[in-house]
Amino acid sequence: MNKIVSKEYFSANVVKLEVEAPLIARSRKAGHFVIVKIGKNGERIPLTIAGADLGKGTITLVIQAVGGSSKKICALNVGDEITDLVGPLGQATHIEKTGTVVCAGGGVGVAPLMPIVEAFHKAGNRVIVVLAARTKELVILEEQMRVNSDEVIIMTDDGSYGTKGLVTDGVESIINRERVDLCVTIGPAIMMKFVSALTKKYDIPTVASLNTIMVDGTGMCGACRITVGGKTKFVCVDGPEFDAHQVDFDEMLMRLSAYKDIEKK
Amino acid sequence: MTIEEQLTIRRTEPWREELRKSIKAKDRSTIERVHMNELDAEYRSHCNKEVNKGLTPQQARKEAQRCLDCAKPTCMEGCPVNINIPTFIKHIEAGEFLGAAKVLKETSALPAVCGRVCPQEKQCEAQCIHLKMKKEPVAIGYLERFAADYERESGHISIPETAQPNGIKIAVVGSGPAGLSFAGDMAKSGYDITVFEALHEIGGVLKYGIPEFRLPNEIVDVEIGILRKMGVNFLTNCIVGKTITYEDLHNDGFKGIFVASGAGLPNFMNIPGENLVGVMSSNEYLTRVNLMNAGHPESDTPVLIGKKVAVIGGGNTAMDSVRTARRLGAERSMIVYRRSEEEMPARIEEVKHAKEEGIEILTLHNPIEYIGDEQGRVKQMRLQKMALGEPDASGRCRPVAIEGAIETIDVDEVIVSIGVSPNPLIPSTFQGLKVSKWGTIIVNESTMQSALGDIYAGGDIVRGGATVILAMGDGRRAAAAMHEHLMIINHP
Numbered sequence A: 001m002n003k004i005v006s007k008e009y010f011s012a013n014v015v016k017l018e019v020e021a022p023l024i025a026r027s028r029k030a031g032h033f034v035i036v037k038i039g040k041n042g043e044r045i046p047l048t049i050a051g052a053d054l055g056k057g058t059i060t061l062v063i064q065a066v067g068g069s070s071k072k073i074c075a076l077n078v079g080d081e082i083t084d085l086v087g088p089l090g091q092a093t094h095i096e097k098t099g100t101v102v103c104a105g106g107g108v109g110v111a112p113l114m115p116i117v118e119a120f121h122k123a124g125n126r127v128i129v130v131l132a133a134r135t136k137e138l139v140i141l142e143e144q145m146r147v148n149s150d151e152v153i154i155m156t157d158d159g160s161y162g163t164k165g166l167v168t169d170g171v172e173s174i175i176n177r178e179r180v181d182l183c184v185t186i187g188p189a190i191m192m193k194f195v196s197a198l199t200k201k202y203d204i205p206t207v208a209s210l211n212t213i214m215v216d217g218t219g220m221c222g223a224c225r226i227t228v229g230g231k232t233k234f235v236c237v238d239g240p241e242f243d244a245h246q247v248d249f250d251e252m253l254m255r256l257s258a259y260k261d262i263e264k265k
Numbered sequence B: 001m002t003i004e005e006q007l008t009i010r011r012t013e014p015w016r017e018e019l020r021k022s023i024k025a026k027d028r029s030t031i032e033r034v035h036m037n038e039l040d041a042e043y044r045s046h047c048n049k050e051v052n053k054g055l056t057p058q059q060a061r062k063e064a065q066r067c068l069d070c071a072k073p074t075c076m077e078g079c080p081v082n083i084n085i086p087t088f089i090k091h092i093e094a095g096e097f098l099g100a101a102k103v104l105k106e107t108s109a110l111p112a113v114c115g116r117v118c119p120q121e122k123q124c125e126a127q128c129i130h131l132k133m134k135k136e137p138v139a140i141g142y143l144e145r146f147a148a149d150y151e152r153e154s155g156h157i158s159i160p161e162t163a164q165p166n167g168i169k170i171a172v173v174g175s176g177p178a179g180l181s182f183a184g185d186m187a188k189s190g191y192d193i194t195v196f197e198a199l200h201e202i203g204g205v206l207k208y209g210i211p212e213f214r215l216p217n218e219i220v221d222v223e224i225g226i227l228r229k230m231g232v233n234f235l236t237n238c239i240v241g242k243t244i245t246y247e248d249l250h251n252d253g254f255k256g257i258f259v260a261s262g263a264g265l266p267n268f269m270n271i272p273g274e275n276l277v278g279v280m281s282s283n284e285y286l287t288r289v290n291l292m293n294a295g296h297p298e299s300d301t302p303v304l305i306g307k308k309v310a311v312i313g314g315g316n317t318a319m320d321s322v323r324t325a326r327r328l329g330a331e332r333s334m335i336v337y338r339r340s341e342e343e344m345p346a347r348i349e350e351v352k353h354a355k356e357e358g359i360e361i362l363t364l365h366n367p368i369e370y371i372g373d374e375q376g377r378v379k380q381m382r383l384q385k386m387a388l389g390e391p392d393a394s395g396r397c398r399p400v401a402i403e404g405a406i407e408t409i410d411v412d413e414v415i416v417s418i419g420v421s422p423n424p425l426i427p428s429t430f431q432g433l434k435v436s437k438w439g440t441i442i443v444n445e446s447t448m449q450s451a452l453g454d455i456y457a458g459g460d461i462v463r464g465g466a467t468v469i470l471a472m473g474d475g476r477r478a479a480a481a482m483h484e485h486l487m488i489i490n491h492p
């Protein structure tokens, strides 16, 4: 069960794994995610399903090592098994031909952004990707994004690669030069907060895919809850994608830090 | 033969007549009710070991002597699945402990579990004849547990006989008590059973909810092991309605489906500050601790360790949460409940144990707001003081707010334990099911059959948050009805 059939490094700490999961491969759609757990004492963590091969009965995961559990998964090799893998979870992305779609990603959001970029591009949209990172070494998945989009704009905080500036500067430069019909943003909550504030100013519909803390991923615990339009929502069953302009990002930021002190240990 | 006639036949077996006559009823009534052997309260509130240690054979036989072996055993009426209580107790009195376990298993799929978690004081023991004589009831629950434990520990645990495999595939959704008991009965009848479970562990609430100190996992695992030996297949990490659909199950040749997906959705109160860091559902808290083993150094899953923990609610889930918090090191752990102790739905034994472990019980208080610090962590709760008013539809007194009486208490962790709702996934993805306004699946009460003929349902998904014994009873009833239905279809 859940055997890893191929592994590829996108960068030193970003890994693509192809995993046997025939039932999930059969039922998944773009935007769905899985929960994985490595080993008996492992943590359950959510990962977006980046792609699937029905013939082989496999799904693809792109994982960025940021902490204990994601590092454990990245360290697995071909032939190893993922102890527990469950999905597909969440609501599928609403993909349609809308025109020009700006996909803005940074940090942990770049990996889950990939399948969405691909799906919007396949649906015939003009897709412009803005990838943001602190510095050149941290820019990931650039090649993969280029293949699946019309343009990739790189923004770095220190100007060591692409244009110097924040992700919002990149998005605003596009808005200033052409009509944007939809913006999709995935990344650190603080980044999504600012992207959302920017697009709200220009009245551009914006979808944020929220990477909250999760436990079961099936609506059973409420660890993933956030406030959208004044109402409490469970990201794992109601999301992960929401109208960014309705999301209370300040609350989300606060909730994401719940285990910071413990995880650092 | 009527149930009464069956009871009489067993009651008039010569060994039992003799046993009954061996001690006078009056002498039986004067024996004091046994006390459960328990771990010391201070010791146990710092570890996860099971609190109740069980009865010794001597204690059990003595307690069994208290049972008058009534001709009309009212205790059985109090049991939701009508266990033949006097018969099993008299086996214990006679020292036939394995025989007692066998009697239990005629009716109950999980006696070791029910002996530990049933609210006996509201069921069988509430109907015991001794109460009418102003005496304490026979400790039926302790005796049930004793017989089941004896059998398990004896190494002579019997694997029920299974009929010739009939090749008919049946799916079970969910591996809680309803699903497990259904699977057991259907396997006995020769069906090819697959239990689909969304989580990575089998057992439902018995594993992720009820803590080790009340129901050790080992006990549930033994039951699961027996089912495996009977040929039941388990598929974990498989969510019916997501990983596989109703149509997939049909295409894969399943001829019947039993939905036992439970009531796993946590309710919140929707009051200000409820999304602060440190405020969580009891499901999250207990799942982290029981299912994910958080709190153990080897586990990767973190859990917040509060020093001043408030648990909102008065049910078993609330008691389990507050006692867990205590074990994880809370200096102050308190229950906040809006009615009085009388109305608390928790088992009386849990409330008693909680108090012994130093849990504070704040009744007639209801949270109205949580206040956070600059980092969004909960630091205080504002409680509205309540008084009891007229009884409501449930017969319990309705709590009413005392205007202006508000209290603020410092806390660093709040666990919301005010009930659960049915899991909506199956009702929303199985087109054609009839669902009540509470989200429960509507079934025929005697057969557990739903509006979709091949689908039966039972346990919390039908009743809302209920009890283990009711879930188990539903599983057994559904198995009997589905078996009968399939036999008629296949052998018209």
Ligand SMILES: Cc1cc2nc3c(=O)[nH]c(=O)nc-3n(C[C@H](O)[C@H](O)[C@H](O)COP(=O)(O)OP(=O)(O)OC[C@H]3O[C@@H](n4cnc5c(N)ncnc54)[C@H](O)[C@@H]3O)c2cc1C
Pocket: A033, A043, A045, A046, A047, A048, A049, A062, A063, A064, A065, A066, A067, A068, A069, A070, A071, A108, A111, A112, A187, A188, A189, A210, A211, A212, A213, A214, A240, A256, A260, A263
């Ligand atoms: C629906 C969903 C889909 C996801 N898809 C992917 C994916 O396809 N690929 C991928 O690499 N990651 C994805 N993530 C994020 C991934 O689940 C987290 O990176 C992972 O749980 C971190 O666990 P850890 O133990 O490795 O790190 P931790 O030790 O828990 O954290 C390490 C650091 O990362 C930060 N962090 C942890 N979790 C998150 C988070 N959820 N969002 C932002 N920062 C966080 C922490 O604050 C900390 O600084 C997804 C998250 C969600 C909710």
Ligand SMILES: Cc1cc2nc3c(=O)[nH]c(=O)nc-3n(C[C@H](O)[C@H](O)[C@H](O)COP(=O)(O)OP(=O)(O)OC[C@H]3O[C@@H](n4cnc5c(N)ncnc54)[C@H](O)[C@@H]3O)c2cc1C
Pocket: B117, B118, B119, B173, B174, B175, B176, B177, B178, B179, B196, B197, B198, B199, B203, B204, B205, B206, B209, B210, B238, B239, B240, B241, B260, B261, B262, B263, B264, B286, B316, B317, B318, B320, B347, B423, B425, B426, B458, B459, B460, B461, B465, B466, B467, B468, B469, B471
């Ligand atoms: C903390 C706690 C303490 C309790 N204490 C007591 C007590 O002392 N005494 C008592 O009698 N009762 C107690 N209860 C209540 C009792 O546990 C429940 O009534 C009982 O477990 C219900 O059984 P069930 O089989 O219907 O569902 P559950 O035990 O809830 O099991 C349902 C299972 O189905 C799985 N599932 C759900 N949806 C799907 C799907 N789509 N596909 C696959 N699997 C799915 C779930 O993951 C779960 O494992 C307690 C409950 C809790 C939460």
Ligand code: FES
Pocket: A213, A214, A215, A216, A217, A218, A219, A220, A221, A222, A223, A224, A225, A234, A235, A236, A237
């Ligand atoms: S992760 Fe538990 S409810 Fe969403």
